[in-house]
Amino acid sequence: MKKTITTEDTFGKTRSYEVVGKIPLGFFVWNIGENMGTDEYIPICEDLHPENKDNYEININTVKAIKLSIEEVKALREAATVGVNSKATAEKALKSKRRGYWSDRKRAEAEKTIDIFKRITA
Numbered sequence: 779m780k781k782t783i784t785t786e787d788t789f790g791k792t793r794s795y796e797v798v799g800k801i802p803l804g805f806f807v808w809n810i811g812e813n814m815g816t817d818e819y820i821p822i823c824e825d826l827h828p829e830n831k832d833n834y835e836i837n838i839n840t841v842k843a844i845k846l847s848i849e850e851v852k853a854l855r856e857a858a859t860v861g862v863n864s865k866a867t868a869e870k871a872l873k874s875k876r877r878g879y880w881s882d883r884k885r886a887e888a889e890k891t892i893d894i895f896k897r898i899t900a
Contacts, residue, residue, distance in 0.1 A: 783843060785815035795821060795843035800900035801864065804828070808836060809858040819843035820851050850894050857887035865895035 781797040787810075801807075801822050808814075808823040822842045826835040846854070860883050862868050871888035874881055 787813045787815045795841050798842045807854050807858045807863040811855050817848045820854050853891050857891045860884050860887050862887045865899040868892045868895050
């Protein structure tokens with residue numbers, strides 16, 4: 779039996795998430811921040827059109843959530859704001875030799891979250 783949680787976001791919208799223990803292949807942290815309505819779970823989603831890099835729609839029928847500590851949820855939210863939303867993007871940021879505000883910021887967020895991503899990625 780699938781475990782689900784239901785939350786109400788900051789706009790009053792109710793959303794249900796399947797609770798999972800690991801980020802499945804093709805999923806990433808959904809950058810909705812505090813709008814999820816809880817600090818105990820991090821929302822994860824899959825791209826609706828992965829073939830189109832300019833399309834940011836997600837599959838609302840497959841959203842999931844992982845229960846973590848509040849500190850880990852906040853760290854992953856912060857990382858997602860700069861595009862570090864999966865183990866793969868964290869590893870890419872860590873390997874990058876680029877210098878500049880955004881590259882340095884991504885690298886810093888990746889350093890803070892890589893161990894979390896390694897632990898929760900399937």
